[in-house]
Amino acid sequence: MEVFRRASGIHSPRQVTEDYSPPMQPLLKDQSLLKTQAYAAGHWCDARSGKVLEVRDPADGQLLGSVPSLCAEEVEEAILAAHRAMALWKKEPAGFRSKILRRWFDLIIEHTDDLAAILTAEQGKPLAEARGEISYAGSFVEWFAAEANRIDGEIISAPSADRRILVLKEPVGVCAAITPWNFPSAMVTRKVAPALAAGCAILVKPASRTPLSPLALAILALRAGLPEGLFSIITGEASVIGSAFTKSPEVRKLSFTGSTEIGKSLIRDCAGTVKRVTMELGGNAPFIVFADADLEAAIEGVMTSKFRGSGQTCICPNRILVDARVEERFTELLATAIRKLSVGPGTMQGVMQGPLIDHSALKHVENLIDDAVTKGAKVLVGGKRHPLGGTFFEPTLLTGCTPFMQLARCEIFGPIAPIFTFKNEEEAIILANATEYGLAGYFYSRDLARVWRVAEALECGMVGVNTGFISNAASPFGGIKESGYGREGSHHGLNDYLALKYLCVAGLGS
């Protein structure tokens, strides 16, 4: 595709002229939701340097717009404005914060179609999946609107009669968030909603490939009545903004969703000012199918979890471990299901799998398949670039995989389902845990005792038992080992934005 050969990245000066109309804009009911300015220090702005970052549709490389590439100084100004805005916000009654969040949720749901259209245009996922993500994104706002009212302190029994011990929960301070391109909307609300509920201000640096969805969310937050300067969308280069965030003494917490490699470097950079960090990092999820499993249900689970976002999620099954006794039947059923996946642009009716995000993602999955095949794997379905061209890749089923293949050790982040076999439960657990990651794990079994044994033995933060779908606002999302720490969603997700302060009240008499 010719369009993919065009250079993309940073340009100076602003290349998209005022009368440029992005291709999906006429399709939006509310065209003002398509914003290509950053929202920093309480106002919509361009970069003072005039530098911009282009945003392109991964399905055809078409230019959708360009957003400002802010410099470190502009980020620092936004941080100071956030600090000022937070001083008032944290003093508001919880019910006030809750009502604004609730109104934001209502607006997100009301504008689902437009938000989904923007999301599909810049990220590529099918429209139905994009609508699902908007509902998922909204659910965090709804959840934390309610949680805002439940930030309760504590009274602890004191060691002497003349004292009382009280524990207050206070907002942790100005927060910064760096969000990924695979869930451009949901990963923003999962961080912003608890921060605002807790009384914090938050600055978000969205992925450079997908800033339009977060900007649209910010418009709706302002319409909901959120005071200026509390929630900023800082667009630009990751290294410039990341470094301004981590160096700033005003930023007291950083929340990051992305690769383990970048996460480790952010943790190191946050050490300088001893920030609190929440890290949602890479995964290498095992999906175990025991011989006693309901195989049809297990197929449904794999299809839901493996091919969500074209396999580009941190919790996609990376290794499908199947009891050797049921491998033949399971593989047959899975091959049939995968062959039914229709691939195409996310805007096309009936499409179930969109493009990969870019050419380096495409190359990555190709390399993994080459490596696996060289080491003995067989391609049963797919295995190559899709005839549509661009970054479309065929949904792929590999059999005969072993732990020595690269795909067993790294995040696949693409539509490859690799099958490994095991002989007994003990071997399954050893294989499943043989990774430095510990985000999600899944298994299918109808044996109750085994369900508990395996759930407890798996080294990961989240386990799907007889289900491939574990994401929801009510649950604590997060990992262990090199998949990170901190939890998002549930009441635990709020704690990450709160600091405890203990009051020792003395001199009360005996």
Ligand code: SIN
């Ligand atoms: C992720 O892959 O980064 C998040 C997935 C989810 O929330 O379901």
